[in-house]
Amino acid sequence: LFGTPSFTGNVNILRRTTISERPSPRIRCNAQAAPSRRTANYQPNLWPDDRIQSLTSSSATVEDKRKTKGIDDLKEDVRKLIYEKKELEDQLQLVDHLQQLDDIDDVLRCIYGSLEDINKLLKDDLHATALVFRLLRDNGFDVSEDLFNRFRDEKGDFKASLQHETKGILSLYEASYVAKEGELVLDRAMDFTTMHLKCLVEKGSLDPRLREHVAHALEIPLHWRMQRSHARWFIEAYQREATMNPVVLELAKLDFNVVQGMYKGELRELSKWWTNLELAQKLSFFRDRLTENFLWTVGCAFEPQFWEYREIQTKENCFIAMLDDVYDIYGTLNALELFTEAIERWDANAIDQLPDYMKLCFLAIFNAANETGYRVMKEKGLDIIPCLRKAWTDLCKAFLLEAKWYNQGH
Template sequence: MAPSGIPAATPEMTNQTGFEPSQWGDFFIEYEPKPLQRSEEWMVTRADKLKEDVRMMFNARSSSRIFLVDTLQHLGIDHLFQEQIHDTLRDISENELTSSATLYEEALRFCLLREHGHWVSADVFDKFKGEDGTFNKDITSEPIGLLSLYNASHLLTHDEPKLEEAITFARHHLELLSYSLKSPLAKQVKRALHRPLPRACKRVETLHYISDYEEEQGHNPILLELAKLDFNLLQHVHLKELKAITEWWKYLYGHIGLSYIRDRVVESYTWAHVIYYERCFELPRIIIAKMMLLITILDDTFDTHATIEECRNLHEAVQRWDESAVTLLPEYLKKFYIELLRSFKNIEDEMPIDINYDIAHLKKAIQNNVAGYLQEAEWSHKNYKPSFKAHVNLTSRTVGAPTVCVSMMAGMDDAIMKQALKWTADVPDVVVAAGKIVRFMNDIAAFERGKCNRDVASSVECYMNEYCVTSDVAIERVYVLIEDEWRTLNQARFENRALLPAVQRIISLAVSASLIYDNRKDVYTSSKHFQKTIEGLFVKPI
């Protein structure tokens, strides 16, 4: 069902290019959440008291702190204890666990350290193997250990056969055990088998895990209460931002009058929220959402509406980046072009004086994006199917990853922002890998849905054409390539330690693809499939 006050979309309510209308309309402009049992002031005071209680928990022994950090991450409140977690992981990295440590403990330590850029060898799991090099049978009856091993092993880099073996082993035995497990562990195993934890959208996982944690016997009531309070307090922040950006978009969408584009402001904000959900990151959250909306307008114009001459002219105007270039454009694109320039000018003007963010990098990223769109349009105009490699090299960038990644850098600490911004703008391997994952998952979803007549051939189609294989074979091959790109992303944590905060956010873009293109559906384009997630994140308090 549509949210209260919003009519559900019907098949005939599509625009002239076949896109569904917005599921939300003015919902977040008008929405007034129901008052909670306590005032926001009380919630803040109570949360502050609970945070002090949690800080005291970091005085425990090392193995207990491993469990504490893992629980905080699952509950989505690790952002409140960054200093304590940093110190804990440093201590844990310098001290190996005792020989009596369980598989659960060892895998948890491995996972936490690798996630945070500390290298740990896969050899730590050798003690759970026999003389023949295979895992001991006695660990197959420990589902929580197998689950931890399965999740941890997905942080593998290139050429780590031990972790590939661990994934296969753990998955097999988790599948055998899954029918006999009880909740909440059964639900956690089911989610992990669908999508391992390092690739799961953190905020959606938090929604699931708060419910799971409440079911666990012996759960810590302090952590649970703080998680609920923090989620609801952040939801208030996100609702205010949703109202503001919906108002911004309502003016822009109505003013430019392009009825063929996807109306996806709430979905764009949600995508940005997946990357940056914490309270202090309003600026990058809003910039990312706006860039996604502007990219969507450009993408839909090049893909579904403009003639090839109009595409060439729009490309030239964007490269010139000057209001005088508006004379190059057809009448229907002039307002949009002026608003594109104005949007960037407004971002620059509104940038806080203490944030050293050079918007020239973002402008260049958009210009490169448009150059790629023109190449796609030329291919489509000539009915040309490029080689699979040529297609991927181009479209992994036109999917918007470089632009979004440059947008993310507005959230970096000033000490590394200049370096991180320049590094990201040069499109390093980690950005390319994130872009390929988004592109491949997008193309698989698009192939399942069926593409628009004017769309350039997808990577799936290019692979089918070049290698003369069926769609099933092509899609399976693309999934193999996705796995390879995940290894590149995991490797980036250790190759770019000085820029780890930037690397972590870029990886979160790849993580977001698993939400946006889950089950081979494109919930950005077919947004009715995204409605329940959006309601859980923003409409329904815990």
């Protein structure tokens, strides 16, 4: 990166001179001082390409097709089970289990269409009411918090008698986390349920299975969890339940394994792309975290049909992590200003003044964004390049502002 220093001096060893006549050697360094670089001492990447390529899955095989057909058959069996349940609470409980394991849009639409009739059947059943509310609200249906008014006293507080309904309190706790801004009833529900659930755990009087669910919910509410990761926990917990349905359990395990295999295939392809890009090999100062970036993207969109989003977003996440380290720990302020200008101009000819490592960063982002723009234009007929250009420009300007603050001692 830096040239070898050269030295020049006026020392003529061929001419005879006396010591007093001989001029003192004057050594001058023509090399520029190396800019001061910070380091974050990041740990090495734990997921190199050879390890990722060793991940196995049955994707695109006869076995995978057989599993997919088995899933479709099991889904139909489970839907029949829902409608065979005579008690409303049993139906809702089964729907909730499926919600944590699989896609149930058609069932939820049926519930939403019959909400007025269902509301009459719910009466004073807190557990069932909270289940209906959370399932519908969590899937985009418009449900009012007024559904819980029957459980409040004259002061607007939740009735003290509810503290003895552990399953109901747990369901209300989970429902409170799908609140919209300004929904005071659900804000009170969150405070009320959190306090009572913590007291129940501390007393140690709960059934072990129920205590496991309560502790899990208090750690992180369901609405905040990564669904596919939670599905793994729920499968293990569900198979220990006395009311476990073997058809539901089989569907959950089969679906989990098929989707997991799909994720592995996506990660292998992304790892090939990342390795061929060679950024991590040439720029050793930044975080090489492809697998972690992919996992983060799965948390945003876990559904199988969003594979293309996961591919594009994972690439962008890798570039964002790279730029964060360029601006935070490695780039000089002058070079960062030039890089930000190049991104804003969105012109590959604008990188001549950049250091070589920044040229690599720019071209990697520029090429990936244009490739994404081409795919969207081809498939959807939309030109998203201006949006991508603005997004990268806004990000780099924000990073540059932070770098200036650091250099000013803030």
